Amino acid sequence: xxxxxxxxxxxxxxxxxxxxxxxxxxxxxxxxxxxxxxxxxxxxxxxxxxxxxxxxxxxxxxxxxxxxxxxxxxxxxxxxxxxxxxxxxxxxxxxxxxxxxxxxxxxxxxxxxxxxxxxxx
Amino acid sequence: xxxxxxxxxxxxxxxxxxxxxxxxxxxxxxxxxxxxxxxxxxxxxxxxxxxxxxxxxxxxxxxxxxxxxxxxxxxxxxxxxxxxxxxxxxxxxxxxxxxxxxxxxxxxxxxxxxxxxxxxxxxxxxxxxxxxxxxxxxxxxxxxxxxxxxxxxxxxxxxxxxxxxxxxxxxxxxxxxxxxxxxxxxxxxxxxxxxxxxxxxxxxxxxxxxxxxxxxxxxxxxxxxxxxxxxxxxxxxxxxxxxxxxxxxxxxxxxxxxxxxxxxxxxxxxxxxxxxxxxxxxxxxxxxxxxxxxxxxxxxxxxxxxxxxxxxxxxxxxxxxxxxxxxxxxxxxxxxxxxxxxxxxxxxxxxxxxxxxxxxxxxxxxxxxxxxxxxxxxxxxxxxxxxxxxxxxxxxxxxxxxxxxxxxxxxxxxxxxxxxxxxxxxxxxxxxxxxxxxxxxxxxxxxxxxxxxxxxxxxxxxxxxxxxxxxxxxxxxxxxxxxxxxxxxxxxxxxxxxxxxxxxxxxxxxxxxxxxxxxxxxxxxxxxxxxxxxxxxxxxxxxxxxxxxxxxxxxxxxxxxxxxxxxxxxxxxxxxxxxxxxxxxxxxxxxxxxxxxxxxxxxxxxxxxxxxxxxxxxxxxxxxxxxxxxxxxxxxxxxxxxxxxxxxxxxxxxxxxxxxxxxxxxxxxxxxxxxxxxxxxxxxxxxxxxxxxxxxxxxxxxxxxxxxxxxxxxxxxxxxxxxxxxxxxxxxxxxxxxxxxxxxxxxxxxxxxxxxxx
Numbered sequence: 001x002x003x004x005x006x007x008x009x010x011x012x013x014x015x016x017x018x019x020x021x022x023x024x025x026x027x028x029x030x031x032x033x034x035x036x037x038x039x040x041x042x043x044x045x046x047x048x049x050x051x052x053x054x055x056x057x058x059x060x061x062x063x064x065x066x067x068x069x070x071x072x073x074x075x076x077x078x079x080x081x082x083x084x085x086x087x088x089x090x091x092x093x094x095x096x097x098x099x100x101x102x103x104x105x106x107x108x109x110x111x112x113x114x115x116x117x118x119x120x121x
Numbered sequence: 122x123x124x125x126x127x128x129x130x131x132x133x134x135x136x137x138x139x140x141x142x143x144x145x146x147x148x149x150x151x152x153x154x155x156x157x158x159x160x161x162x163x164x165x166x167x168x169x170x171x172x173x174x175x176x177x178x179x180x181x182x183x184x185x186x187x188x189x190x191x192x193x194x195x196x197x198x199x200x201x202x203x204x205x206x207x208x209x210x211x212x213x214x215x216x217x218x219x220x221x222x223x224x225x226x227x228x229x230x231x232x233x234x235x236x237x238x239x240x241x242x243x244x245x246x247x248x249x250x251x252x253x254x255x256x257x258x259x260x261x262x263x264x265x266x267x268x269x270x271x272x273x274x275x276x277x278x279x280x281x282x283x284x285x286x287x288x289x290x291x292x293x294x295x296x297x298x299x300x301x302x303x304x305x306x307x308x309x310x311x312x313x314x315x316x317x318x319x320x321x322x323x324x325x326x327x328x329x330x331x332x333x334x335x336x337x338x339x340x341x342x343x344x345x346x347x348x349x350x351x352x353x354x355x356x357x358x359x360x361x362x363x364x365x366x367x368x369x370x371x372x373x374x375x376x377x378x379x380x381x382x383x384x385x386x387x388x389x390x391x392x393x394x395x396x397x398x399x400x401x402x403x404x405x406x407x408x409x410x411x412x413x414x415x416x417x418x419x420x421x422x423x424x425x426x427x428x429x430x431x432x433x434x435x436x437x438x439x440x441x442x443x444x445x446x447x448x449x450x451x452x453x454x455x456x457x458x459x460x461x462x463x464x465x466x467x468x469x470x471x472x473x474x475x476x477x478x479x480x481x482x483x484x485x486x487x488x489x490x491x492x493x494x495x496x497x498x499x500x501x502x503x504x505x506x507x508x509x510x511x512x513x514x515x516x517x518x519x520x521x522x523x524x525x526x527x528x529x530x531x532x533x534x535x536x537x538x539x540x541x542x543x544x545x546x547x548x549x550x551x552x553x554x555x556x557x558x559x560x561x562x563x564x565x566x567x568x569x570x571x572x573x574x575x576x577x578x579x580x581x582x583x584x585x586x587x588x589x590x591x592x593x594x595x596x597x598x599x600x601x602x603x604x605x606x607x608x609x610x611x612x613x614x615x616x617x618x619x620x621x622x623x624x625x626x627x628x629x630x631x632x633x634x635x636x637x638x639x640x641x642x643x644x645x646x647x648x649x650x651x652x653x654x655x656x657x658x659x660x661x662x663x664x665x666x667x668x669x670x671x672x673x674x675x676x677x678x679x680x681x682x683x684x685x686x687x688x689x690x691x692x693x694x695x696x697x698x699x700x701x702x703x704x705x706x707x708x709x710x711x712x713x714x715x716x717x718x719x720x721x722x723x724x725x726x727x728x729x730x731x732x733x734x735x736x737x738x739x740x741x742x743x744x745x746x747x748x749x750x751x752x753x754x755x756x757x758x759x760x761x762x763x764x765x766x767x768x769x770x771x772x773x774x775x776x777x778x779x780x781x782x783x784x785x786x787x788x789x790x791x792x793x794x795x796x797x798x799x800x801x802x803x804x805x806x807x808x809x810x811x812x813x814x815x816x817x818x819x820x821x822x823x824x825x826x827x828x829x830x831x832x833x834x835x836x837x838x839x840x841x842x843x844x845x846x847x848x849x850x851x852x853x854x855x856x857x858x859x860x861x862x863x864x865x866x867x868x869x870x871x872x873x874x875x876x877x878x879x
Contacts, residue, residue, distance in 0.1 A: 001707055001748065003698045006805040008711050012737070014798025015718045020673050021790040024778055026730075028669075030721050033734055033764060037741050038801070040757075046808045047818075049748040055834040057826045064834070069749025070818050071825075071834035077745075077753050078839060079850045085760045086857035089767060093861035096771045105776060107669040114667030 005045045012038035025095050025105045032091060036084035040077045047073030130210025132554065136218035137205025141198050144225055148194035151187065155579050158187050161592055165235060165299065174238075175290070181235035181299050184583025185365055188437065189232035191580075192354040196444045197225045199558035203448055204346035206554040207455065217257055221350070224250035228355045232362055237286040237296040241279065244323070244359065248275045251356050255343045267339035270646060274336050275326050282323025282363075285316045289370075292316075298366060302590055306373035317371055320363070321380060328360025328414045331388045335643045338395075338407040345454065348403065349447030349558075352410045354440035361417045361436065369590035372424055381422030382510050386517040388415030393524030397625055398632035402450050402460045402532055406443065409486075409528050412521055413439045419517070420501065423508045426585070430597045431504035433584040434497040437576070438485055438566060442494065445482035445562035446532055449475055452555050453536060458545035462531055467541030471548040474556050476537040481563025483533020485570075487526045487618065488611065491600055493570035498522055498614065500597055502607035519614060526618025527625055573598045674790070677797055684800045696806045707747070714740035727772045735765045752835050 012034050019031030047070040055071035057064050095105070102110050154164060163183035170178040182190070201221060208214045227246035234240040249272070256268030290296045292312055293304070307313050329337040337357060341348055351357065364371075364381070371377060392411035399405040413435070420432035452475050453468065454460050469476045485494035501522070505514045541548075550556075569576040577598035586592050602608070621628065666672075717736030724730050738761030745754035821834055821842065831837035839847050 001703060002809040003700060003806065004703060004707065004711050005744065006802045006809065008714050009805050010798040010802030011715050011718055012798075013801040014794045015722050017677050017797045018722055018790055018794035021670055021677070021787070021794065023670060026727065026772065026775065026778060029768065030730055030734060034718065034721065034737065037737060041741060041744065042801075042805055044745070044748075044750070044753070045805060048809070048813055051748055054749045054751055055822070057822075057832040057834065059832070062827050063823050063825075068822070068834075070815075071821050071838055072818050074750045074753050074835045075838035075843060077750075078756055078835070079846055081753070081756050081760050082850050083853050085763065086854040088764060090857040090860050092767060092771050093864045096775070097864045099775050110669075111667050114665065116667065 001049050001051075002045050005041060005049065009038050009041050009045070012041070023106050023108055025098070025107055025110065028107070029088070029092060029095060032088055036081075036088070040080050040084070043073050043077050043080065132206045132209035134205065134209075134214070134218075136215045137201065137209075140218050140222040140225075141201035141205065144194050144201055144222070145198035147229070148191065148198055151182075151190045151194060154182050154187050158182060158184055158583050159579050161583075161586070163299075163587075167235075170236075170239070175296055176238045177236050177297075178239055179235040179297060180233040182233060183587040184580075184585070185362070185433075185587035186232045188433070188580050188584045189354075189358070189362055190229060192437075192440045193225060193228050193232065196354045196440065196558075196562070197221075197350065199561060200346050200350040200444070200448070201225075202554045203349070203451070203558050204344070206552055207346055207451060208344060213257070217254075217344075220250055220253045220257065221347070224254060224351075224355070228359070231359055235298050237290060237298060237301075240298070240363075241283050241286055244282070244327075245276065245279050247356055247359060248272060248279060248327075251275075251340075251351055254347045254351065255340045257343060257347065261342070264342040267336070267342045271336040271340050273650075274333060278323045278326025278333070281319045285319030285323070288312055288316050288319065302367075302369040305369065305590075307370050308372075308374040308377075313374070314376065317374075317376060317380075320367065320371065324360035324363045325384060325418075326360070327363070328357050328418065329388075329411055330360075330384045330415065330418060331391055332642060334388060334392070334411055335646065337411055338404055339643065341403050341407050345403065345447060345451035348407070349444050349451065352407060353444035353447060357410060357414055358417075358436070358440070361414060361421070361432075364418065364421045365432065365584075365588045368421060368424075368429075368588045372421075378422050378509055381418050382508070382514060385415045385417070385419030385422060386514065386521075388412070389419060389521040390415075390517055390524075393521050393528065394632060395636075396528045397524060397531075397621070398629055398636060400462045400629070402453075402462055402465070402536070403447070405462065405528060405532055406446055406450065409525060409532075410443060412525060413443065416501070416518070416521055419514060420504055421588075422510075422514075423504060424589070425504065425507045426589070427500060427504035427507050427597060429504075429585050429588050430581065431497065431501040433581050433588065434493070434500050434598060436584075437569070437580060438493045438497045441562045441566045441569075442482040442485040445478060445559045445566070446486070448555070448558045448562075449479045449482065450532075452551035452559065455555065456546070456551055457548045462535065464542040464544065465536035466539045467537070468548050469537040472537070472550045474560065475551060478556065478559035478563040479533040479537060481567055482559065483529045485563075485566035486533070487529035488522065488614065491567070491570045493566050493573075493576065495611070496570060496573055496598055496600060498611055499599075499602060499607045502610045503597070503602075503605075506606060515610070519610060519617070522614045523617035523621060526614060527621035530618075530622040531625060570600065573600050674793065677793055681793065681796050681800055684804065685796075688800070688803065693803075693807060696803070696810060698806075710740050710743045710747070713743070725778045727775075727778055728769075730778065731765055731768055731772070734768070735761060738764070750835075752833070 016031040016033075016035035016038060019027045019034065022028060022031075050067060050069040053064075053066070053068040055064060055068045055074065098110055098112070099105055102112065104110055157164065163181060165179065165181050167177055167179040170176050201218070204217065204221065205214075208217055211217065224247060227243050227250055230243035231240060231247055234243055252268050252272040255271055256265050258264045286296070289301065289307070292310060293301060293307070295301060301307075307316065326333045337352065340351070343351070389412050392408045392415055396405050396408035396412060399408060417432050417436055417439075420428050420435070423429065450460060453465065453472070456472055456475070457465065457468065459465065481492075485492040488494040488498035501518060502515070505511055505518045508514050569580075581598055714737050717733045717740060720733035721730055721737065724733065738757065742754045742757040742761065745751075745757055821838055824842075825831055825834040825837045829837045829841040831841065
């Protein structure tokens with residue numbers, strides 16, 4: 001499954017890069033969500049994928065029996081998902097306020113920090 | 122211009138007397154090294170600093186560094202006392218004391234450092250602290266500009282010097298000066314020429330050799346105590362110190378001899394003429410400092426005992442009389458309200474102590490026996506006669522010393538004798554804290570001359586030995602060396618100097634005419650800076666377009682290029698794709714994600730895009746469920762739900778994806794996106810292809826129940842083993858929430874209070 005996941009990751013990355021290069025800031029946000037997914041899958045896959053054996057210690061035992069899913073990348077991905085969500089929420093607030101102020105979602109037009117006048121001087 | 126307006130302001134402040142006292146204590150501390158160092162036993166202290174880079178904080182006290190350390194702390198203590206009175210009542214005096222003390226410490230570190238990198242760090246610290254000192258009167262734009270000029274010029278030289286030091290470290294395998302100097306000359310090593318050029322760039326900018334000289338007279342914008350300190354014994358001597366310090370390693374080649382002789386001689390002669398041309402006495406002294414630096418550089422070109430002794434003796438005597446004269450000018454300025462050579466005269470009656478101190482310093486500067494200045498001049502002529510380029514060096518020295526004689530008359534004689542001019546203020550004698558320095562320094566100049574044996578044994582000969590790399594027993598420092606060629610040259614100097622002094626007013630006019638026609642390097646500097654600003658603006662326009670897409674494109678392109686180059690350089694072979702044994706469900710989930718992805722990219726509807734994002738998210742959650750990660754899957758589903766809800770709420774109030782109907786698709790973007798995607802796939806495949814390291818996983822599996830008493834290993838990691846990560850994660854979410862709240866609520870309120878504009 002790792003090989004197939006790698007291809008899925010590639011597809012997600014390509015799509016997110018393409019969306020983040022778009023002029024529309026909402027597309028950029030779509031790209032951010034996809035990139036977050038691609039990153040999480042990458043961490044998950046690089047810890048190797050085990051089918052159907054969650055990382056649990058059965059009652060009465062001191063350690064899991066047999067091979068179980070790798071717990072470490074799962075913990076990392078859990079953290080990453082939440083942080084990715086925080087990032088998206090903030091970026092979304094930024095985009096929303098940006099739109100309210102500049103009346104545009106075109107990043108070529110949204111130039112609060114580096115106004116166009118400077119470049120024509 | 123005296124900066125203190127209130128002569129009755131309290132001056133016995135903690136910052137003034139404290140720094141001065143501490144510096145005096147340091148002076149006493151260094152005195153104890155005189156005897157061992159004179160006996161040929163240098164002292165070395167070492168602390169590890171960055172052992173991995175072979176950089177240590179090592180200090181080395183030999184004759185050369187000890188002489189500098191004593192001058193720095195001794196003159197420093199007097200200058201700080203002087204400044205406490207000179208700037209008493211100034212509202213930024215505490216700041217000034219801090220700058221001056223930091224500068225003193227940096228300078229001390231510079232002359233004591235044995236490690237080239239440590240030396241560089243202290244070197245730049247002196248640059249920064251002197252920047253603050255020169256620009257102390259920061260309300261004056263000229264002061265700011267001159268400080269910046271000194272900073273840029275000397276820091277650029279310093280960076281070149283750092284490159285030279287690193288080259289030395291790489292080729293010689295050590296950064297320790299004591300080891301380098303013990304190993305002898307680098308003249309036949311590879312890269313010698315490059316090293317020499319880079320190090321000289323640092324030394325020449327710091328010590329203001331022509332054509333980098335123009336910052337030094339400009340630096341006179343600083344208050345007088347700063348000039349007295351920076352331009353007598355310290356800052357500008359750092360370059361000379363470096364030349365002397367590295368003399369054993371870097372000399373021994375024709376390039377060294379020629380470069381130092383020519384730069385030094387040109388600087389010395391040019392500066393002495395310029396000194397004659399000035400009417401502001403402080404500017405006159407600034408140019409004589411340049412002259413001294415040139416002379417020192419010129420004598421360091423030589424390698425014979427007399428040449429080095431000349432450099433070291435002159436260095437000592439110049440530090441003493443120049444600091445004294447600068448301080449004296451400050452007293453005169455303070456007492457009369459002017460520094461103009463044309464106005465000042467006849468102050469002897471009203472300022473007797475100042476006049477006496479000035480006379481002592483002036484006699485030392487003119488080289489009159491029995492002052493140490495006389496000995497310095499004798500040794501200098503003896504050294505000049507011994508040098509390879511004596512035909513060049515002797516006449517240049519003669520001109521410079523004769524001009525210096527004349528300038529000594531202008532600075533130390535003329536203001537105090539003859540008729541009194543029209544002064545802005547009724548002249549009065551300075552207060553004792555300001556007189557102590559000039560008097561002590563003047564007396565020392567006389568004492569050292571009267572007791573040449575002692576000054577030679579404790580100060581000059583150990584320094585000469587350090588520069589030459591071998592013990593010095595020359596006994597060259599004598600008050601009476603018999604009738605010889607140097608004495609004859611001395612007499613010619615006096616005669617010539619006297620003539621020049623007699624005619625200096627006429628000469629000054631001629632010089633002013635010549636100066637008006639000559640190229641002005643100072644203005645050239647301003648033009649250079651203007652061009653630089655124009656260039657950087659053009660460059661910024663080219664690189665920083667202000668268009669987000671272009672920044673993103675550049676970022677992803679660099680990412681793709683670096684990964685691609687690494688893959689090619691590592692010569693990665695083929696990768697076998699293992700699809701065997703995959704069930705229908707696995708193919709199905711993969712297809713679901715890919716379909717959702719394609720839809721997100723292609724759609725021009727907000728709602729379709731959101732739904733497609735949801736499909737991708739659920740597909741990813743399905744992968745987590747199938748492959749033993751139920752906790753992750755639950756989180757993913759919850760977060761995915763929240764994302765879709767949030768986006769939907771926001772998008773309701775935002776325009777459609779392609780509001781103007783224009784498609785925002787582009788072929789180059791697609792090519793870059795596919796490249797990045799393919800490269801990511803390859804990297805993930807390569808990662809998975811590596812042997813798997815289970816050590817951490819094994820630890821968690823074994824310790825989860827036995828140590829943390831939890832059966833869900835993932836949860837145990839999150840809340841026990843890696844709690845800090847989880848805490849950080851919560852903090853990130855909290856900060857994001859606060860930020861979003863501030864953005865949405867805060868700005869809305871600000872807008873409302875402004876009357877609903879925009």
